[in-house]
Amino acid sequence: MLENGKISPRQTGELMFITILATAILFVPAITAELAGHDAWLATLAGSFIGLVTLWMVTWLGHKHPGQTLFAYAETILGKWLGKLLGLAYVWLFVQITAIIVREFGDFMTTSFMPNTPLSAFNLSLLVVAVWAVLAGLEVISRMNEFLILLLVTILVSVILLSTPNWELTYLLPFFANGPLPILVASAVPSSFMGEIILLATILPFMTRPERALLAGGAAVVGSAALLTLAIVGSLAVFGPELVASFSFPLHLFVRSISIGQLLTRFEVLVMVTWVAGVFIKTSVFLYCASLGLAEILGLSQYRPVVLPLGIIITVFSISFFQSVVDVKEFIGQTFPPYFAIFSLGLPSLLIVVTVVREKIFGTTFTQSAPDKINKG
Amino acid sequence: MNKKLLCTLIALICLALVSTGCWDRIEVEQLAIVRSIAIDYLPGRKAPYLVTLAISLPSDIAGGEGGGGGEPTQLFSGVGATINLALEQANFNLSRRLFLSHAELFIVSEELGRHGLTHVLDFIVRHPQVRLNAFLLVTPGMAQKCLTAPERLEAGVTEEIIGMIHQAQTSPESDPQQAFKFLRQMASPGQDPYISILMLSDPLTTVIPELKDELKPGGQEESSGGGSGESGGSGGGGGGEEQEQVLTLVGQAAFQDDKLVGLMNGVETRGFLWFMGRTERAVITVSDPEDPDGIVSTHVARVETTIKPQIKNGQVSFTVQVEEEGDIRSVSSQTNLATTEMIPKINSAKAAVIKHEMEKALRKMQELKTDLVGFGAILNRKDPDMFRQLQENWSEEFSKLTVDIVVISEIRRTGQQSGPVQQHR
Structure with a gap:
């Protein structure tokens, strides 16, 4: 095994929760409000169903091939070369997403807090920490996350509650004014964030009790969708759908608008803390999965040698992928959802179909494969 | 000198590089803390935006007893084709860097309101420092003049106006709003926004001639917007005299999208607030x-x-x-x-x-x-x-x-x- 550590189902769920939530909470409100207006929060709920579908496929595959990661069972199912190709595609996807996350992080920090600091300063420092965390292993990231999740959830929930004096809930009415179509269209964006549960495919074999994966992942998807929905309801109630759609980072302005008495105000620093913490976890998890996958495909005995090179590649990508924040938003809103759907829905269902076909028609049995067979390729 | 010590030294030096803190770091003493921003529109000019900043010294905000002497608030102005250009010009007179995070008040002139507030609102939302919970006020006449009004109960003119806003929020003659509330009303279909009116009005000593001889300045009379309904709408008035004018927060300006279309006096505003x-x-x-x-x-x-x-x-x-x-x-x-x-x-x-x-x-x-x-x-x-x-x-x-x-x-x-x-x- 490339990873010797084990994490509990609870840790897995928490890890997935933060991974989904960290960037979703900053970008989803504006994009869904633009497409679905005051029904944006319903779009998030709709999007979480797609996350659950992905989750179901991932756990089905995981239980079919116990002890194997996505990259290992892709080879068992599709054969050596096709499987490696598919694995490489996933590694590429993870690298790409990590680069996007890091870029979003840098853009947010430069837009809202430190406009004169170059983007590379943020991106580089984030990746240095993430590479360090990944080198330390999955257990360390999970335990770090156990601490951060408390901070993050407490701050987010309390900030949303503090904003309630500004709420004008009538902005959420009427429901379904434009019919269900805009909601479904808008749900593509949150669903692509929820689809990040696909990462569970690489983490599942390292759980102490893999049979609990569905529960842990489900809690993560539902929990993050709930908090995201709450955040969107809050932003809509404070600003109304038209304004939310026009803002770059609605949550940031949402927090800035809080002033209770003249004392309880300026909470945006707290949001920055949660954002930095969450993005750190998210980047680490993605980088970890990419490194693990690459090492597995290349047949290395350790994943650690590839972490730093991948980190450097991601740093460069994070700066060179996009020209401006407009590109980032366009990519997340337009290009990314269908592209990501291939990986979160398309390829897993392909693997399931091939598994079923091979079992039913060719009589191959997968379930018995011993856990330590993986490394023999 | 052993290797270990050398490594430790190098590590320490590297750490020192990291611990210098933020790139954008700046000390409080180097900041000009803007408390309120008055924006006038001078039509027919190439550079129509006249921006006036009321700047407080941090020692005055935090100090309380300390310091003493000197004006608590200083005004700086600049004109430009945009607000940012005007700010840049105001910067020429400043010994410190402008800091807008504590700007709690935006006062715009009626003229600017009639021209349209898009530019002001965009500035408020887009600027990384400006906050959406700053209050918006409209004034007939020059907005700059409001900031020159003498503070009477509070430390500075901004605090005076903020205090009046909090007062007004519990009284029925005006409803001062934060910028984001104006923005959401403007964006919401089937609703038009409004901004409360802050104006300089003549004190009772000039309105009531009999008072003139009796009272020298400092009479505490204020038009308290009572029931008789004469309080609002007295507006500009003569103003030719050397009498100090007092700040009054009453009534509201009605907007269509970002354009001011009319002023409502105190009674009309109260009628509206019944709704x-x-x-x-x-x-x-x-x-x-x-x-x-x-x-x-x-x-x-x-x-x-x-x-x-x-x-x-x-x-x-x-x-x-x-x-x-x-x-x-x-x-x-x-x-x-x-x-x-x-x-x-x-x-x-x-x-x-x-x-x-x-x-x-x-x-x-x-x-x-x-x-x-x-x-x-x-x-x-x-x-x-x-x-x-x-x-x-x-x-x-x-x-x-x-x-x-x-x-x-x-x-x-x-x-x-x-x-x-x-x-x-």
Whole structure:
């Protein structure tokens, strides 16, 4: 095994929760409000169903091939070369997403807090920490996350509650004014964030009790969708759908608008803390999965040698992928959802179909494969 | 020198590089903390935006006792084709770097309002330092002048105005709003936004000639916006004299999108606020039912307004029901009001006064074609399809809208005195 550590189902769920939530909470409100207006929060709920579908496929595959990661069972199912190709595609996807996350992080920090600091300063420092965390292993990231999740959830929930004096809930009415179509269209964006549960495919074999994966992942998807929905309801109630759609980072302005008495105000620093913490976890998890996958495909005995090179590649990508924040938003809103759907829905269902076909028609049995067979390729 | 020590030293030096802190770090002493921003529009110029900044020294904000002497607030101005250019020009006079995070107040002139606020609003949202919970105010005349007004109770002019805003939020003659509330009203279909009016008005010493000789400056009289209704709308006035003018926060400016289309005085604003159910503490006067010369002042303690749209044969109308209750605060006649016959009479008289006030405000809004109440938004919530048909020219529809106003008034208490003041006969 490339990873010797084990994490509990609870840790897995928490890890997935933060991974989904960290960037979703900053970008989803504006994009869904633009497409679905005051029904944006319903779009998030709709999007979480797609996350659950992905989750179901991932756990089905995981239980079919116990002890194997996505990259290992892709080879068992599709054969050596096709499987490696598919694995490489996933590694590429993870690298790409990590680069996007890091870029979003840098853009947010430069837009809202430190406009004169170059983007590379943020991106580089984030990746240095993430590479360090990944080198330390999955257990360390999970335990770090156990601490951060408390901070993050407490701050987010309390900030949303503090904003309630500004709420004008009538902005959420009427429901379904434009019919269900805009909601479904808008749900593509949150669903692509929820689809990040696909990462569970690489983490599942390292759980102490893999049979609990569905529960842990489900809690993560539902929990993050709930908090995201709450955040969107809050932003809509404070600003109304038209304004939310026009803002770059609605949550940031949402927090800035809080002033209770003249004392309880300026909470945006707290949001920055949660954002930095969450993005750190998210980047680490993605980088970890990419490194693990690459090492597995290349047949290395350790994943650690590839972490730093991948980190450097991601740093460069994070700066060179996009020209401006407009590109980032366009990519997340337009290009990314269908592209990501291939990986979160398309390829897993392909693997399931091939598994079923091979079992039913060719009589191959997968379930018995011993856990330590993986490394023999 | 062993290797270990060398490694430690190198590590320590690297750490020192990291620990220098933020790239954008700047000390408080190097900042010019802007507390309020007044923006004027000078039409016909290439650089029409005149921006005036009220800057407080941090020692004055934090210090309290310390320091002493010197003006607490300094004004800096600049003109430019955009606000940012004007700020840049103001920067030429500054010894410190501008810092806008503590700007709590944006005062725009009526002229700028009529030109359109898009640029100001965009600046407020887009600038990384400016906050959306800053208050917006409109002033007739030059906005800059408001910042030159002398502070009377607070440390600086910004604190003075902020204090007035907090006062006004609990009183029924104006409803000062934070920028994001204005923005959301503007963005919301079927609703038009408004901004409260801050103005410099002449103190009572100049309005009432008899006072002139008696009182030198410093008279604490202020037009308290009471029941008689003369308080609002006195506006610019003469102003030629050397008399110091006082800041007054009363009334509101009605907007259509980002453009100011009309001013509403204190009474009209209160009429409007009845629609919003936000007139607690209003003083309503009715004449004594027994004695035509007597005036009864009543105080509003609770208000509840419900607005319901009705659609009949494709025609939209609204019913506004105001339920209000309060006390008697003063009586200028000898009538005993604490009887079961008198209270209902006062109730109905009070309801009529309120209804009249509301109708006046509604007529004004319909004249200006600004749906400040958000009747359109209410209709949209109730019947989105109906509203979609009317949305295109809602302001026209609104100006012809039928609104039934029903006011239910209740006097609950008569104050510490039940009967009239006792006189020896």
